[in-house]
Amino acid sequence: MAKTLLGTGGFVIADGATGYASVVQGVSEGSTTESETQVRYRSGGTFSNMSVLIAVNGSSGNDTINLREDGSSVNQTIAITGTATGNFEDTTNTDTATVGNDYSYQIINGSGGTLEAYPFIIFDATTNTVAVYGGSPSSGLAAADLTRFFALEADANNITEATEADAQTKIKAAGTWKNLGIFASSVRSSATTFAVRIGGSDGNQSVSVTGTGYTEDTSSTDTLNADDLINLRITTITGTGNCSPEVQKTEIEYTTTPFNLPSGMPTSLQESIAFNVTTYFTPFTITFPNTTEALQECEIPLNTFVKNLQAHAITNSIATSATTINTRKNRTDGDNSLSISAAATGYFEDTSNTDSYNDEDDMDYQIITPDTSGSIELGMISVTMEESIPIFKMINSNENITDGINLGLRKTVSGRIIK
16 A cells, blocks of 8 residues: 545635535535535545645634544644644544545634635555545536536536546556545436546446435446546436536546646636746645745645656647746755647646655645746646655764665654654
């Protein structure tokens, strides 16, 4: 088994409110109704190192982040002093992920102003390497005889995509795709079908949603190969009413330790990347671009290699010069980098470079558009992550320093555990 990192957010909790978000890698719009964010896990394992980036905090009271199981708080919790921003982490507690149980984050705003939060967590599956993807696809789809597409890490706007390519994510590691689940808060008078898509064709997994609550396909699976383009579709038939899929989720069990970390961008924000601007995004969801890096960098809670930086340019009217996308580590450029030529669209990937992040390093993405004209729409930015064996410094009794590889040893220096 190997650890995966699941992050979501970019949602705002109102003054004094309690909000909830899905425990997935993807875009969770958040809700004040917990059932509309709960994700049913079909792979067991352990949750640890629950973390949160607070980008905006207008709260004068103290804020609290809790991990929830079946509607009750469990062990992991984070307390945030009013107005504090930055990264916060529970480094002490862990929780067991039990097959068939529902998981969510609870964010309690202490009152006084709005709170913008990006929670993330380590999931260590009992068997192999499992990542749980999903989000909040839509607030409702009422039209009859309609097919639309949405991304693996779906947000509330991606479900409007009539062009399938605009919703696709390129997978960089082979695995088994399974456990498609949909939670609907309302349904149409006739069935609404959800299905997975591989390379523009239906896969084996599908669900027919006729009633509210969770509908799952726990028996079908799909084989994924590196470089497959995947997404999901929704199809309505005749009838009336509104189908509101509040949560969609799938799981990928990777046959090797690397896993994909895709970050989706809502359609409504794609046109926000104008020329002559440097913009930063969290590595989990690129929903709220910001020109201040400190408001988007996330403190990674594990040692990991990062490679295969890729981006999907949907439209590009940037003139003359290239747009650059970089990984960032502790506010400096990483080795992964993309150059998207003027007016170029499609998929772009760095297949050569690898970055190494240690526990507590800061990570984010940087997008630099040239001082020309136009704008660029990005549907997705993604990397492949692989948990690494950390390098540490051993200090012997003579104060000599020797490089070593951590084989389960731990050394405490000045009260801080060095892995």
